[in-house]
Amino acid sequence: MARRITFMKAINEALDQAMEQDERVILLGEDIAGGADVKHLADKNEDAWGGVFGVTKGLMPKYGRERVIDTPISEMGYMGAAVGAAATGLRPVSELMFNDFIGFCLDTILAQGSKMRYMFGGKAKIPLTVRTCHGAGASAAAQHSGSYYGILGSIPGVKVVVPATPYDAKGLLLAAIKDDNLVIFSEDKTLYGLKDEVPQAAYEVEIGKAKIKRSGTDLTIVTIGKMLYVGLETAEKLAKDGIETEVIDLLTVAPWDQETVLNSVKKTGRLIIIDEANPHNNTATDIASVVSDQVFDYLDGPVKCVCAPNTPVPFATNLEQLYLPNSQRVMETAAELIADLKN
Amino acid sequence: MARRITFMKAINEALDQAMEQDERVILLGEDIAGGADVKHLADKNEDAWGGVFGVTKGLMPKYGRERVIDTPISEMGYMGAAVGAAATGLRPVSELMFNDFIGFCLDTILAQGSKMRYMFGGKAKIPLTVRTCHGAGASAAAQHSGSYYGILGSIPGVKVVVPATPYDAKGLLLAAIKDDNLVIFSEDKTLYGLKDEVPQAAYEVEIGKAKIKRSGTDLTIVTIGKMLYVGLETAEKLAKDGIETEVIDLLTVAPWDQETVLNSVKKTGRLIIIDEANPHNNTATDIASVVSDQVFDYLDGPVKCVCAPNTPVPFATNLEQLYLPNSQRVMETAAELIADLKN
């Protein structure tokens, strides 16, 4: 498995393989092909963009505009259409270009897609995958840089996954499309260029399972998405001081893997969660509350959350870098927790 | 102050007094008067409904349709118009009939109203109050019974208040309308009929301040909205066993009053938070995480959250009653925490 491809390509490949395997899989979104009804592109069977970041490039030429559907700028309309198509037997993957646009279409998730099965007494099945992207760091300013997977994860009936590596992106996306539920697949836009080893053949990564990316006995760091790299960087630094950090990539933020997290904290007695979301009512605080409750007696110190501040995402590059959780802040937080170990 | 009025009347009175005091205050919402452009009502200067629950009844006859504006069923449109009117100098109070309709208009809060001031470098002021209602217990089923103040409270730039008594409802609403920020005022629809003492004259209850409704030294219970009554009922029961419970009505869920909560827990060492929201990424878990972090060394046991289960709100009355946090569940939770006290 020496082949290295980008995070973006891994996603593209998952979509490709899912479409190859199952005719019911269709894609919907704004400019996911691009250039609909432009004659010279049609003549050459070309897409114009393949998504604003190029993630879906090449899929329209391969599967046609019946399956790779460019929509008007009508988020509530096409996201709701995806719910309707899922309820009637297709397995749509709809793309919300930026998760910040959720304000235009939340109903399709909050009141329709997530609740239909329950309200209908188990009669509906909504095998819908919503791909979207989150995250600061691209100088995209307040309306294109938020991280809202935590808000979405608070809704019963919704699963939310946030991959951090090309390998997991591919495997989780294939699993999401196979899942009979509404799964939000949230991509960090600043990871698209990241390269890593990814098998060519289709495979699934289990939704709901976290992964231990580094073992340790002194401190657990749980990370979400890109924050994995902040966690690993911190673990590396701590190792120099002889502190052995366990780094857990959460992967699924709803429902998150309590078993893996709790077992780790039972071992280490110390926990830091790094979450790029704004600091209140987010996944980090949820984990902190569950851990503080469930393994209270194992804790050697308070569970700490390192999150974005309670502000919108600023535009200026220097402010945006301050906004993002970084290893320095995690190190400072860790210092409080491990003071006893160092003495 | 012997006058007793309902929760609903207290809100109505606050609106009335705010409109009397300040011409810039206008109301917007669906059927908040009702019967617009119906001749026989206009002839008698009557409203047809005064809101779906009657909360705004009588305000149109008093202030006219220029200030009490019935809107089409266009939540994104009129909620966004309220943002625009606020940005240009009015002090609108817009009503989102049920907080469950937030999926139709979240953008106006998430991307516009809450972020304008920040994105514009401090140049905008959004003195907007959004009135809405939440809560199960009215057999209104999954799409009309949710509690989403926690989701809204996670958004930087938004204040969220949840009153539990007629007195606080009136005072908080007057404070919200005076506030130069976007304030969500979320009413529990099952409290509208509740009567209590409320002064006639206008007064404000400070946003951001919790209230200690009962003092105690053994256990702190923090409640949100209607859960206050579950907390008080539980405290009453616990008192019979000699357990002195401090009950704190949070009142403002964003930003919530850390000082009052932390001081109480420092004293009691034990905390239960009762929140009717679904259990993940909600205000209860936020409080739990902050408390577990900030006063870790004072805790005699884990912080416990008693919330709704991770399901939509069911319709059938018996299921809905099971869905709601109740005193029995809080008692069971308390039993774990106070086991040592009882021995």
Add this chain to the structure above:
Amino acid sequence: MKELDVKQTAWIYKKMNDIRNFEDQVHQIFTTGSIPGFVHLYAGEESVAVGVCAHLTDKDYITSTHRGHGHCIAKGCDLAGMMAEIYGKETGLCKGKGGSMHIADIDKGMLGANGMVGGGFPIAVGAGLRNKYLKTADVVVCFFGDGAANEGTFHESVNMAAIWKLPVIFVNENNSFAEATPQWYASGSKTIAERAAAYGIPGETVDGKDLTAVYKAAGKAIDRARRGKGPMILECRTYRNYGHFEGDEQKYKALDGKEKKYADQDCIKDFRKYAIANKLLTVEQADQIAATSKADIAAAVKFAENSPIPRPETLYDNVFAD
């Protein structure tokens, strides 16, 4: 398009009676307190749901509204299962977990009543997309109110159906009011149908109290959609007999103005007269159907009342499919 024949007429007359009786019963029972929550009754608008659904099979889909009982009955949902659902019983079509506003039966092509005004539009487009993608000749009917026509979802959905030529018929039930707000106040356009032009599709307004008018217009629209000619808006002018929900004082109703014509018509009586005059039903047959309908509804009520409430553990069921 099928012409109205004897068999179809009997079916239609039965369904119209079923809806009326069902709603009149719910209206009565509601006052006794046996039905929790709130209900929005369809009585008075029967000819719309029935006139449209008369052209549909179980493979065609419909989306519905908060005022969904009529659509459910017309689309073939089980009366007893519906009534039990409204009572919140475990034998209900949704096991008591949905209630009046969320009755659904996907096997019958009924994609759900919907508590969100305007919530059905995008779902209908999705079902239409599915039908087109699978190259079926099945259609989707999206029922919606005059008030719903002011939601953004209307605009987005009709436009998408138009550009993709989806087999979706948008059937507007213009009953003059959205809650307590008149259509003539809330809409910039005089009619709902004329909004079709904004999407380059046909729009037509018919007397929604006249079963035969609805039947004919819907038949044409559905036929057209089956032949791949795309969506249209069919506006049916009608009136609800009761308040917006049970308990509504209805102070806003004028009955001397723009709505009088529709308020005064009883679509069931009119259809009965029509059917008998045109020898599609005999008086005896009509009476028989009316009686059967009454009995069916009584049986539904009995079933609902005798059914058990949901077992507590079902609270946690069906959040996710496994």
Add this chain to the structure above:
Amino acid sequence: MKELDVKQTAWIYKKMNDIRNFEDQVHQIFTTGSIPGFVHLYAGEESVAVGVCAHLTDKDYITSTHRGHGHCIAKGCDLAGMMAEIYGKETGLCKGKGGSMHIADIDKGMLGANGMVGGGFPIAVGAGLRNKYLKTADVVVCFFGDGAANEGTFHESVNMAAIWKLPVIFVNENNSFAEATPQWYASGSKTIAERAAAYGIPGETVDGKDLTAVYKAAGKAIDRARRGKGPMILECRTYRNYGHFEGDEQKYKALDGKEKKYADQDCIKDFRKYAIANKLLTVEQADQIAATSKADIAAAVKFAENSPIPRPETLYDNVFAD
């Protein structure tokens, strides 16, 4: 409505040049990496923003889009403050916290560019409501793209403005594309203007490359709104010179089809010719204005480059008003 006079012409020609020069500069600088994020350039569409804003005072409001530089300049925002904002400097109009997509200057009546397509519609309605409530004669112009016309907010907002007769002019910039998607694909209607009928208000399509056509039509629409006659939709057919954002390959542009007519016109050259031919400007005056504009933009760039980045503590400022 004011006729185009010498003074107005000079103002217009200056603003058109300012926008073009500003955007051409940003285009160039962007390739150097000094500008963070992404920018959407207005070059090519100058006659719309300028032809409309020529009729507005500082007390009139506008709402804008992601492609907002042109609207900002036409509405009187400071060029240096804008450029500094795009650079993310503390001297920027929004202290570097907004960037290209969020430039705003409420004192100038500029309610903000907006990163949300369709985000400006409701805000414009709110400002219009405010103007009507305060009984001012001020108007609101809501600029929006052809793509934005398919958002639900368009429908809801135009309808509300229509039923309340608000002084809001919806100015559509139909530049053939929304990102890489042609208007002729995404809209069920041929034009955006014809959607006005769905709200009972006037709609008009003009050649958006022709300053005088825009100026005249906008003048009439704005006048009408000032006189309390309500909103209208003014569609300006135009074309963007650059890609959707910087870096766009623009494979979708055809230049042989429906958009060619608009792509080929240079509105600034055309207006210059017109102004000189009609003795509204001499050649010398025009050259002088063009030169001043170049210098102004150069000064703005210099100001931006020499400005400091925001102090770290400003990250936490201005979330709430005290």
